[in-house]
Amino acid sequence: MTVRKFTRNRLSIGLFGANCDGGLACSTFPERWRASWENCRDLSVRADEAGLDFMLPLGRWIGYGGETNHNGSNFETIAWASGILASTRRIMAFGTVHVTAHSPVVAAKQMVTADHIGGGRFGLNIVCGWYQKEFDMLGVDLGDHERRYDLGQEWIDLVGRIWSESEPFDFEGEFFRTRNTVLEPRPVDGTRPMIVSAGTSGRGREFALRNADMLFNVFYDLETMRSDNAELRAEARRQGREVGLFTNVGVVCSPTRRQAEDYHHYYAVEHADREACRVMMVERGLDRPEVPEEVRERFRLRAATANGATPVVGDPDDVAEALAAMAEAGCDALAVGLPNYLDDLPILVEEVLPRLEARGLRTGP
Numbered sequence: 001m002t003v004r005k006f007t008r009n010r011l012s013i014g015l016f017g018a019n020c021d022g023g024l025a026c027s028t029f030p031e032r033w034r035a036s037w038e039n040c041r042d043l044s045v046r047a048d049e050a051g052l053d054f055m056l057p058l059g060r061w062i063g064y065g066g067e068t069n070h071n072g073s074n075f076e077t078i079a080w081a082s083g084i085l086a087s088t089r090r091i092m093a094f095g096t097v098h099v100t101a102h103s104p105v106v107a108a109k110q111m112v113t114a115d116h117i118g119g120g121r122f123g124l125n126i127v128c129g130w131y132q133k134e135f136d137m138l139g140v141d142l143g144d145h146e147r148r149y150d151l152g153q154e155w156i157d158l159v160g161r162i163w164s165e166s167e168p169f170d171f172e173g174e175f176f177r178t179r180n181t182v183l184e185p186r187p188v189d190g191t192r193p194m195i196v197s198a199g200t201s202g203r204g205r206e207f208a209l210r211n212a213d214m215l216f217n218v219f220y221d222l223e224t225m226r227s228d229n230a231e232l233r234a235e236a237r238r239q240g241r242e243v244g245l246f247t248n249v250g251v252v253c254s255p256t257r258r259q260a261e262d263y264h265h266y267y268a269v270e271h272a273d274r275e276a277c278r279v280m281m282v283e284r285g286l287d288r289p290e291v292p293e294e295v296r297e298r299f300r301l302r303a304a305t306a307n308g309a310t311p312v313v314g315d316p317d318d319v320a321e322a323l324a325a326m327a328e329a330g331c332d333a334l335a336v337g338l339p340n341y342l343d344d345l346p347i348l349v350e351e352v353l354p355r356l357e358a359r360g361l362r363t364g365p
Helices: 038-051 077-087 104-117 132-138 145-164 202-211 222-238 257-270 274-283 293-306 316-328 341-360
Strands: 010-017 054-056 092-098 120-125 171-172 177-181 196-199 214-216 244-253 310-314 332-339
Touching: 010 038, 010 341, 038 054, 038 077, 038 341, 054 332, 077 092, 077 104, 077 120, 092 104, 092 274, 104 120, 104 145, 120 145, 120 274, 132 196, 145 171, 145 177, 145 202, 196 202, 196 257, 202 222, 222 244, 222 316, 244 257, 244 293, 257 293, 257 310, 293 310, 310 316, 316 341
Parallel strands: 010 054, 010 332, 054 092, 092 120, 120 196, 196 214, 214 244, 244 310, 244 332
Antiparallel strands: 171 177
16 A cells, blocks of 8 residues: 655654643643643644644553643543544644554554544554553553564554455454454555654564654654664665654743743743652653663653653744754654643744744745
8 A cells, every 4th residue: 555654844843742631741830731622623723724744642541640640631542633633634643552452453443434534644653552550451461572562563464454455354363363354444545544653672663664654763862863863764775665753852942042941940840740750760661770860860851841852942043953953863753742732832833933944844834
């Protein structure tokens, strides 16, 4: 099947995590994001009108505790994407799908339904799982890290066949077995939804390079970003594939650099939900004694800023410069968290995007 890709902009930009209370800002500040359906719908319409490329949700089932139970109130992502797609005209909406928690046959049908609602604008962010407490609630044992990717490979192989084959087939795998499997309709216009997958561990990268159209990675500095992106592209080409490269950022933009720094300090330092940040750090394995304290301290600030994403703090010139540098370092798409999406979107749209257009990285709305 033909694969859909971002083609409109050299640097695609979307909003990340708006389906969850707090979004990416792990903070108690009173103005933090409230993920009501009304807010999500209004945000997606404004993002669509502004020419943003996508809405990417977090796949969450429980929160991180703390004073706010960060991300604890959240919307299931395929249903959320369906509502976004019904409310907009051009923007892509992803479902973030945990393969260990979703029947591949049922999920394939749900995703095709969303795809038809959006006229071919649905995308899949495939996740093999990492937060065991969530899966305890779901009654699912995540099991061995490596085996999750074996299951994930079967899952995506089966979904791919369901999306592409018109005759009933049997599937006999280690994890999934189906008989006389065929579903109608198939994805819009015979094209396959874009697939995104995060790759941080060695096995995770192998899985993403084999299956994803866009590989989602987390970086801590530009030099690492540049070298890592070059290595990933080279490895994909050795496998006969071309992949796009995603990363996530927490943007804090104000009219002046001082205002942005004060705003960042206000919500990510003074009002950090410290217990929720601690849980996030524990669940990502950063509380081990061998992890240097400076690494843990850096993550605490990043957790409060944007769930661990790279902070970009400054005036519109600073932010545009930083995002352009990420594009130069090989990133094709940026998933952006904002302290409060509706409050902080206007300066991104009115001041930062035009600066990126002037650099030839984006076109207008």
